[in-house]
Amino acid sequence: MTIRAQRGSVLVSALAAVCVAGCVKQNSVESKAPSAAPSAETSALPDLELIPLAEGVWIHRSYADIQPWGRVSANGLLVIGPKAALLIDTPWNDAQMSELYAEVKRRFDVPITEVIVTHAHDDNLGGLAEAHRLGAHSIAEEKTLEIARDGGKPVPEKGFSSSRTLQSAAGVTAELFFPGPGHARDNIAVYLPDTKILFGGCLIKSADAQNLGNTADGDVSSWSASVDALEARFPEAEIVVPGHGDAGDRALLAHTRYLVSTHRP
Numbered sequence: 258m259t260i261r262a263q264r265g266s267v268l269v270s271a272l273a274a275v276c277v278a279g280c281v282k283q284n285s286v287e288s289k290a291p292s293a294a295p296s297a298e299t300s301a302l303p304d305l306e307l308i309p310l311a312e313g314v315w316i317h318r319s320y321a322d323i324q325p326w327g328r329v330s331a332n333g334l335l336v337i338g339p340k341a342a343l344l345i346d347t348p349w350n351d352a353q354m355s356e357l358y359a360e361v362k363r364r365f366d367v368p369i370t371e372v373i374v375t376h377a378h379d380d381n382l383g384g385l386a387e388a389h390r391l392g393a394h395s396i397a398e399e400k401t402l403e404i405a406r407d408g409g410k411p412v413p414e415k416g417f418s419s420s421r422t423l424q425s426a427a428g429v430t431a432e433l434f435f436p437g438p439g440h441a442r443d444n445i446a447v448y449l450p451d452t453k454i455l456f457g458g459c460l461i462k463s464a465d466a467q468n469l470g471n472t473a474d475g476d477v478s479s480w481s482a483s484v485d486a487l488e489a490r491f492p493e494a495e496i497v498v499p500g501h502g503d504a505g506d507r508a509l510l511a512h513t514r515y516l517v518s519t520h521r522p
């Protein structure tokens with residue numbers, strides 16, 4: 258078994274301010290990441306974690322060695338229903354996707370049948386080809402399909418324009434929304450009204466992030482307005498999950514805007 262669960266309060270501190278997906282072009286303003294290595298007693302399970310977030314909802318956190326930044330963690334969500342599971346973003350690669358699928362089957366006895374991809378970087382869709390092979394269907398904003406296709410990455414099957422309400426096979430409603438560009442020109446967020454969880458993805462930074470991380474494919478001048486649009490769209494959100502680092506509350510939205518305001522290219 259290669260997945261471990263942790264209590265939300267003792268999360269391994271994820272890398273500060275690094276959203277490195279597909280970011281080999283990234284420039285030098287990254288903060289140096291503290292070690293995200295799991296503690297000694299859990300280090301036999303190095304690449305993938307399931308972190309409980311709410312009833313039936315988990316963060317899946319995967320790790321990859323991305324040079325020159327070292328070990329980088331990335332968050333997605335896993336929603337477990339009675340007959341199926343919904344995934345928001347895949348882990349970094351096919352091997353981790355396969356591992357996650359097997360663990361969900363083993364632990365919850367349901368297949369992952371749907372994947373929502375929040376933008377076309379490797380920490381969001383690096384395991385998508387494997388997810389498709391395992392029978393899952395996928396959806397993303399049209400821009401993500403186009404960017405993935407142009408970049409030779411696995412392409413989500415179904416596109417939508419701007420926003421979409423998904424009644425998932427996992428039995429929950431997911432509201433998919435493109436608030437405007439920021440971290441990437443295709444970054445969407447996903448709101449789960451049943452649990453008031455907003456998955457902000459890489460558009461939203463964790464509380465310990467000290468800079469915007471990878472802006473190579475982004476639009477910093479639009480980023481704050483996009484966070485405003487996200488905040489206005491989902492005023493009831495209580496738990497906010499960033500693309501990297503620990504979950505928090507709505508304060509992460511203001512923190513992200515603050516980081517945008519201090520950004521120097």
Ligand SMILES: [Zn+2]
Pocket residue numbers: 276277278376378440441459
């Ligand atoms: Zn990204």
